[in-house]
Amino acid sequence: MPPTITAFESSPDRGKGHARDMRVRWAFEEVGQPYDVRLVSFAAMKQPAHRALHPFGQIPTYEDGDLTLFESGAIVLHIAEQHDGLLPKDANARARAIAWMFAALSTVEPPIVELTMAMLVERDRSWYAERLPSLQERVRIRLGELSRLGKADWLDGAFSAGDLMMVTVLRRLNTSGLLDEYPDIAAYVARGETRPAFRRAFDAQLAVFNAAARS
Amino acid sequence: MPPTITAFESSPDRGKGHARDMRVRWAFEEVGQPYDVRLVSFAAMKQPAHRALHPFGQIPTYEDGDLTLFESGAIVLHIAEQHDGLLPKDANARARAIAWMFAALSTVEPPIVELTMAMLVERDRSWYAERLPSLQERVRIRLGELSRLGKADWLDGAFSAGDLMMVTVLRRLNTSGLLDEYPDIAAYVARGETRPAFRRAFDAQLAVFNAAARS
Structure with a gap:
């Protein structure tokens, strides 16, 4: 049996x-590994x-035999x-790819979540216009630092789990x-978004939303 | 030569x-491994x-021979x-300990940083009194969820790198x-704070601050 993950029954x-x-x-x-999805x-x-699977009551979780995990970073x-394709074989390059995973989640994502959340829930508050520029500036600082890394296709040589996390974090800024x-x-x-694996994953989660929207 | 990390010349x-x-x-x-510190x-x-060591211009960094890392989560x-003492031998328990590291950094730390940063830099803004309760509430939700885990000494059996990260994240709330x-x-x-290893690390960083304050 393939591992089972959880996802939103109807994604916000x-x-x-x-x-x-x-x-x-x-x-x-x-x-290239199959997985099952249980919607919640x-x-x-x-x-x-x-x-019992996720102490913070969120998705995704991961269940494989007697192992249960939570946190997307830990699951990825x-x-x-467990499988080839997301971490380099070279030990130093592997450690650097993992560093980029942490950078995406710990350094780049928090100001992006703060900004996009404020754009959703603080839009009608008295302070929104005054506070928005500082939220944008915090994101711009990180984007500027990433931009300074240069023109390489990926963060550290070949595509890795670090790029996977960074792309998913950055694309929250799409709107x-x-x-x-x-x-x-x-x-x-x-x-990142044009990789065939991204497209398959994107289509799979979109199909869940479309099915829920039709029902 | 032991690895070299970087730290603040004078910690804020x-x-x-x-x-x-x-x-x-x-x-x-x-x-139980020695390390050198370079102050910046x-x-x-x-x-x-x-x-060149840290794309986001922060501390800490880690240098060991030809490997350079950044992000405290990745370095820990x-x-x-590399060394025994922070991850269980059992593969499933090891994966769960790493999940707690990500949980500390990705799920628990961001609302804590938002709260403590607002307490520092938004105290004189017109919206502070109105916004503070929602920041506190976001932290309380996480603390309540952690609290629900029960009375065990550590998050998942023995002390691990997951506890190390979680304790350092939570103690930001001390004030x-x-x-x-x-x-x-x-x-x-x-x-966590009474572990001898914590005390030695704490004393070492305090000695740096005290030396800077005297000079």
Whole structure:
């Protein structure tokens, strides 16, 4: 039996692939491994049965035999350690690819989530216009630093789990307009999005949303 | 030659051990490995020489022979993979410990950083009083979820790199008053802080701050 992951029954991003199961689906597709998906509702995510898999009541989770994992970063790293295709063989290059995974999640994602969340939930607050520029500036600093890395296709040589995480983090900015200011980063994100494994993963999560929307 | 890490020449937390070199120092102490420290000024961190080690111009970095790493999570994981003491031998328990590392950095730390940063830089803004409760609530949700895990000493059996990361993330709340609302989590943090390896790492970073303050 292939591993089972969980995903939103009806994703709040309406199938744009920003939910964190996308990262895990993409990883499975890159390494050519099958996986099963169990859909969970928002209500079910907060119930004890799901919290036994994920203490923070979120998706995705990963179940394979007697191993249960949560956190998309940990699940992608686990898949990358089990199968070829997402981490270099060279020990130093492998460690650097993992460093980029942490950089994506710990350094680049938080200001992007703060910005995109404020754009969703603070739009009508009195302080929105005053606070928005500082949120954008925090993201621009990170984009500028990434941009300075130069013109290589991927962060550290060959495509790795580090790129997979970074692309999924950066594409959250798709609707913010900020990527337009950094054409090289927009091109990097597009490079990730055109990988066949990305497309398969994207189509799979979109099919879930479309099926829920029709029902 | 032992690995060399970088740390603040003069830490903005005045030696409270909240800078991210603390995590790496603690990891070295847990596995009983020596390390060298190179101190960097805020100005030097943003210069090309340091950015060649750390694209985002931060500390800590890690240099060992021809390997350079950045991101405290990646460095701690690398140390944990090289030496006994921070990851279980059992493959499933090892994967779960790594999941807790990602949970600390990706799920628990961001709302804590948002809160503590707002307490520092938004205190005089017109919206501070209105926004603060929602920032505190986001942290309380995570603390409540951690609290629900029960009375075990550590997150998943024996102390691991997952606990190391989680304790360093949670102790950022020391001055917020929020830990007082969750005595079991306060006790968990205190349990981490009383480990001899933590104390040695803490004293080492404090000595740097005290030396800078005297000079």
